[in-house]
Amino acid sequence: MFSSGIISSSTQSTAHVDEDSDEDSDASQNESRNMRGEVHSHLEENIRPYIDVIDTLRSVGIQKDLALPTIVVIGDQSSGKSSVLEALSGVALPRGSGIVTRCPLELRLKKVTGVNWKAVLTYRPASQQARGQAAWSTRNERRFEFVDPSLVGGYVVKAQNELAGSGVGISNNLITLEVMSPGVCDLTLIDLPGIARVPLNGQPDDIGEQIKRLIIKFIKKKETINLVVVPCNIDIATTEALKMAQEVDPEGKRTLAILTKPDLIDKGTEKSALAIINNNVIPLRKGYIMVKCRGQQQIDDDIPLEEAAQMERDFFLNHDYFRCLLDEDKATIKCLAIKLTQELVDHIKKFLPELDEQVKKHLWDTRNELKECEGGPPQDPKAAKHFLTQTLKRFNDQINSLSLGELILEGNLFAQLRAEFKEWNDHLNSTKTPFSDSKAVSQQNRGRELPGFSNYKVFETVLQKHVVKLKEPANDLLRGMKGITLKHLLDVVNHCFRNYPVLKNITVSKIENILSSQQEKAEQRISEQFEMENLIYSQDPIFLKILSEIANDKFSEEELPMFDKKCKYSHMLEAHYEIVVQRMADQLPMMISLFMLKETAELLSTDILGLLDGANVSELLFEDSDVSKRRKDLRARLDRLTAAQAELAEFI
Structure with a gap:
């Protein structure tokens, strides 16, 4: 192919000039070629x-x-x-x-x-x-x-x-x-x-x-x-x-x-x-x-x-x-x-x-993009095992940093959680009520007591019915936090394991299983929390302090039980519900954070390191062909640039 007229880089430029041509003919050809285009002597x-x-x-x-x-x-x-x-x-x-x-x-x-x-x-x-x-x-x-x-x-x-x-x-x-x-x-x-x-x-x-x-x-x-x-x-x-x-x-x-x-x-x-x-x-x-x-x-x-x-x-x-x-x-x-x-x-x-x-x-x-996919796994088995160990350790470090609020990849995890917790607190405050219908409730739930005597069961019933309405919003908070946590954990997975589809899929599966298990534990603890709230309890000084603030009056333990009058029931109900709100506003976010973030990160770190036991290193570090192609393309682009x-x- 293309055999006629080819000269190598070392071949003289006269390779195709007929050796039998006389000097005049050769000069004529050169002059003719020099005239072609005929436009250039004037150019700067x-x-x-x-x-x-x-x-x-x-x-x-x-x-x-x-x-x-x-x-x-x-x-x-x-x-x-x-x-x-x-x-x-x-x-x-x-x-x-x-x-x-x-x-x-x-x-x-x-x-x-x-x-x-x-x-x-x-x-x-x-x-x-x-x-x-x-x-x-x-x-x-x-x-x-x-x-x-x-x-x-x-x-x-x-x-x-x-x-x-x-x-x-x-x-x-x-x-x-x-x-x-x-x-x-x-x-x-x-x-x-x-x-x-x-x-x-x-x-x-x-x-x-x-x-x-x-x-x-x-x-x-x-x-x-x-x-x-x-x-x-x-x-x-x-x-x-x-x-x-x-x-x-x-x-x-x-x-x-x-x-x-x-x-x-x-x-x-x-x-x-x-x-x-x-x-x-x-x-x-x-x-x-x-x-x-x-x-x-x-x-x-x-x-x-x-x-x-x-x-x-x-x-x-x-x-x-x-x-x-x-x-x-x-x-x-x-x-x-x-x-x-x-x-x-x-x-x-x-x-x-x-x-x-x-x-x-x-x-x-290009250099920044190349950093994300540069340095593929070594071919040597021992070096590959060390590379896997370092890769998993780097992942665990990032998971722990995420749970401590020190790592931000795509959005701030704790900023999103605080927004969820604030929404929960706002909902709690919106459920507060003056309990102005307490007299009617008292009549509906009156037992065998004569007029002038109070029935504590009425007090309990009103509060229990009001508090139980918070259980479903509490579980919504749990589900919302699970979604946010899952998204941020997956961001870390994509950041650390994006080049290794097998390792990535295994880790994603572990995260989903751990979060589901932790969600069940958190749901159980939420149920226990609401069972405890059914006990209608608070320390006397705390209750009296809140009651004094709500009734705009002074109540102390020395007056007990002289102020036990039905006219005070609405204030007493409001006082205890305020205590419930304050407990729930802090305890549920803390409880959910413990199970869904802190413990999840710890369990995930342990599970990930467990991959090193009897690991098929070459399988875990298998690279997607798109990754190697992307690395090759980026290197070529880097060379060009x-x-x-x-x-x-x-x-x-």
Whole structure:
């Protein structure tokens, strides 16, 4: 494959020059090659570094993470896009009917002295793209060097066939063609497939939509200059490529249009074409340039590109309407090359500071992400057992810190618990009542006593009926705390064991079992608490103190039992219920916290360490394939970003 014309990096650049050629013929060929593009002696020497820095960043694959300043060429099929690129680069790109460009083609043109002509074509095979291997690694790419310009088309076609399949399909995978010659301009741009409206034989029905999605992916980015190729002999308002550019760049700030095929324009419509190129029809901030490239007849007649360039200039010089465009620098490939180079360099200068900041931010984020999945288990059994021990110990440390309120992952556990406890306290206070109907209750529950005698059973019955209503809200508090605790425990599990699904599932199961068991114990204790409250008891000094506060009167033990009157029952009921509320407000949160948090953490820590007894270490430390893939992707991203940071630091 690609055997013809290949030279290794150590092969001399003259490898494909016929050794039998005489010196005059060789010099003639060199002169011809040096003339290709014919636009470069005037370019400033300081533009190349700006283009090189972006080319280097793209070479390390940074476009996978960040958008880079670039020029993207789009156009409808048969718009003359290939002819424009051919005239700019001096090489014959693939031609034909239908979709010729089937993959994004990055064309890097480098004006280099001391080299006759040399090209390097690189791309990553589709299989490696699918596996997500690092784009910058030379081990993961096809690379072909050659010194014969006539081989370009064949190499590009074969690369497209490998990436997009033989036929008429398209691919998002990038092909890079680097052309080095004294006779090319310093410029990098990306050619995209021509926009198709009707599928050809063998093409999927949605080929047009596929191409548009690919184009939009490139042109929507603010870092992209959109170079739209439009034939002069069609209505510009109906050009699909220009419509797409307007959708993503409605003000035309990033769009430059090239008007091709001016020789095919209908007589009498020249002024309309001038109105377009003078920005009077569809205004574009970067304007329009008209070019006349080789037509099919000139290609069939093997008219050289340098001769075609002279013919282009003669065409404009002799045209009644378009002659003025030469003076305005709005015509010829030469003017286009100058403008594109300057636009690209200005665009790069504008975005370099922002790009540098983005690289630094992405580098910081990537390092933090990598910490979460870095350092997988060792292969050595003894080292793996030690790794498991440390992993479980780190988990227990975090569980204990969580139960003490020292660990905060996703939200503050104790802040959420305090909110639950406050809601419980508010509910208790809302159930307080003045017991103003105590006289009626007393009559309903009166026993055999004569009037004037009190019945303690009445006092007990009223309080017991009121307190029992708190039991279900108390169990709601328990269930609420269980949910909050479970959520925070699972956060710790995900933080410590996210890479190990077996260990994670075992731990989650243990947590659920322990919490369920602890919930049963807590429910039993809550029931016991309410059975104790049925005893209707409080220390005398405590009861009298609360009664004095409620009745706004002074009661002491010396007066007993003189104030035992039914008129005081409502205050006495309120006093005891206040004591119940105060007990419940503290005791239930403390009781639930003991069972559902403190004891749960202790039991879980013991159970987790028990995994070390007879543990199948390799099973417990089995990693999900997604984790290893994520680690590999993050490392590749880190390498890309590190290389990009070094490149930008050296340049800026």
